[in-house]
Amino acid sequence: MAMNRRQFSGRVAAGLAGGFAMPGIVLGRKPDDLVRIALVGVGGRGADNLGSVLNQEVVGLCDVDATALGAASKRASHAKAFRDYRRMFDEIHDGIDAVVVSTPDHTHAVIANAAMDLGKHVYCEKPLTHSIHEARVLAGSAARKRVATQMGNAGHSSESTRRVVEIIRSGIIGPVREVHAWSDRPIWPQGVDRPTDAPPVPGSLDWDAWLGPAPARAYNPAYHPFKWRGWWDFGTGALGDMGCHIIDAAFWALDLGAPTSIEAESPPIEDHPDTAPAWSIVRYRFPANGGRETVNLTWYDGGKLPPAELFDGKPPGKGANGSLFVGEKGRLLVGQGGRGGPRLLPEKQFAGAKLPGRDIPRSPGHHEEWLAACRDPARPTGTHFGYAGPLTEVVLLGNVALRAGRKIEWDAAGMRVANGPTDDIYIRRDYRPGWAL
The missing domain is CATH 3.30.360.10 (Dihydrodipicolinate Reductase; domain 2)
Known part of the structure; x- marks a missing residue:
């Protein structure tokens, strides 16, 4: 499906106006419910990240490479598969709580920012962005939307x-x-x-x-x-x-x-x-x-x-x-x-x-602390975008x-x-x- 950025942004705005996206677990679901996760990029690091969230409710998989997408779909067979993240957000954003971004560096910012525009929590691979300006934008969006964020430098945890x-x-x-x-x-x-x-x-x-x-x-x-x-x-x-x-x-x-x-x-x-x-x-x-x-x-x-x-x-x-x-x-x-x-x-x-x-509190694990913050965004993660942006x-x-x-x-x-x-x-x-x- 061909969809330019203007069309996508208009549909995002319509979704927000309709009340589809909220911080935290959306639509009144209980905080102990599974987090509904969509992944963009499911080969390489994306395959590893998928394995770390399979204990949640994986609802969407997206990759521009059909081979990687097919392999991921076998592991998360109930998830809907897409080739374009914009189409995925357009079609199922009201069923997504959080998004994992594991694409090459040059697409991190546009995908992560689009997800946060929809009020979704975001886990994004390192480096957070491809440019310094993008790091500023993502840190600002995370603070403004009050969503749970984490960069994928797992050693921090x-x-x-x-x-x-x-x-x-x-x-x-x-x-x-x-x-x-x-x-x-x-x-x-x-x-x-x-x-x-x-x-x-x-x-x-x-x-x-x-x-x-x-x-x-x-x-x-x-x-x-x-x-x-x-x-x-x-x-x-x-x-x-x-x-x-x-x-x-x-x-x-x-x-x-x-x-x-x-x-x-x-x-x-x-x-x-x-x-x-x-x-x-x-x-x-x-x-x-x-x-x-x-x-x-x-x-x-x-x-x-x-x-x-x-x-x-x-x-x-x-x-x-x-x-x-x-x-x-x-x-x-x-x-x-x-x-x-x-x-x-x-x-x-x-x-x-x-x-x-x-004297520093210990982490339950890099993905685990992000998932906990998705349920309660008042609980900060170690490499939230306010930290990850300046490091990047x-x-x-x-x-x-x-x-x-x-x-x-x-x-x-x-x-x-x-x-x-x-x-x-x-x-x-x-x-x-x-x-x-």
Whole structure:
């Protein structure tokens, strides 16, 4: 069914005027009822997310790829299947309480915002958005609609990440002014040229719908189903893919907020302008706040790592993802999402050290706490969009610096680069005709 954005928005408005959408469990259903969930994107991460909500009432499944949709329909056979999320919202929005968005980065914002416009609770994969402007829009919509939201960086809900925050805030390693974070990504092509051939679109794929708000281009398996992550029009590169996981503990523990400057190094961006670079090192500076001094955070990907001496002779090996907090009294080494447990360095210095008690409430699980908030939106989730939006902005600002090719001074209040011109597309992207937030 062809439906442009204006038609869809008109039908959404009509539904709202008719009283179909309300925050919380809709239409007077009891708070202990199952949450009625629709999923947009059901392959890859979407398949994993479907498995996490199958104990609820899955009412809608949507994917532009019929193969993924067919596989999901076998797992949730009572759900109605759609190829276009706009048609799904138009037809069954009055039977939906909450929406899970697991599509490529470039379509997160338009889908999540449309769901919130209908008063639906939203779980959205990381990074929350493809652009900084979109992160602002989604955070604002979530606050205005008072819906339960959660970004899909599940490590935030783990026991180990809470221990990291408790250890850092206890002061056992002293004031932290330096953080290093690294990833083994990309594990998909980056720093490559745009393909010139145009093979036939697979019969199972609605390529135009997959492109969504992105500029039109010919189909190529270099993009779908997995390799889109490295292409600027669709993904956000290694930093965008993993930063919301790996930087999260520092963002939380140190209350980082927005950086004031960002600079990056990488192979020349202009050599392969359509993709993120094969590797990058990004340096952020966060200003002092009431509880701490200035913090410098450095990001590494594509095989780059912090100086070996910071690890007491045991640097992370190939395939590692993690972070290192450098304090005045010692260091804390953390695996991605806290996996493997935080480790104090130097080990001899901290042998037998007493760790702080547990003072952060524990999570029942990343999806579980979102489902609880869907029943009672007064119960906040750990990575609600008011938290996830600013974290995503930090991550995406590294890409702004990479693509600008110079150090940038960031004016967070004005959402602009303060030290000279930069291309607005790096902060606020254009949409294909018929698509908008």
